[in-house]
């Protein structure tokens with residue numbers, strides 16, 4: 001299992017969000033050594049599949065953000081299929097329930113000490129209170145996040161993907177061991193793109209993030225490697 005990061009660059013996860021495998025490989029090569037991990041998300045995985053993970057993994061450990069959500073037997077099968085790719089982290093939806101998460105964990109254990117961290121997604125940050133209510137969940141989003149986070153960790157998740165707004169709440173509620181991976185961060189002074197509620201990388205780490213995920217601020221920069229290094233330099237030691 002990947003250890004919690006020591007040092008600043010190790011905290012960075014750059015999201016390689018492209019459907020173009022050649023561009024993904026070029027980005028991964030340029031960012032090798034500047035980030036702790038590289039994220040392969042649904043855009044790249046749906047376009048290029050397992051070879052994309054292999055290509056990116058030649059440069060850095062992979063955060064495979066596939067957000068699995070299905071019946072326990074199917075999610076266990078998906079984990080079994082992903083293990084040969086040796087991802088360092090895999091995501092799944094906490095809303096799939098305790099049995100689904102436990103099945104994923106049991107399957108992941110088959111990889112022994114090399115198993116991926118299982119990170120649960122609680123309430124997507126694109127979901128506000130009204131959208132949550134329309135799905136039949138009357139709770140406040142923050143209450144639902146905490147409920148699902150506790151459920152996921154109790155069922156065997158190693159950590160959570162959460163927004164900068166949730167990181168202090170989850171760290172306080174769940175303690176120091178749980179892994180918190182935080183997207184939706186923006187360097188001071190940069191454009192927010194479509195991220196509505198952002199924090200700076202340093203703020204997210206100060207609030208309790210172990211790793212922070214950045215996509216466009218790094219990948220759309222003229223010099224992604226230099227930009228990643230500059231962001232790492234803003235982090236607390």
Ligand code: C5P
Nearest residue numbers: 015017041125183184213214215216217
């Ligand atoms: O380009 P940007 O920095 O906004 O990319 C952030 C990455 O984190 C994207 O890959 C996006 O899918 C992911 N993400 C997010 N917000 C979440 C969960 C994941 O931005 N709540």
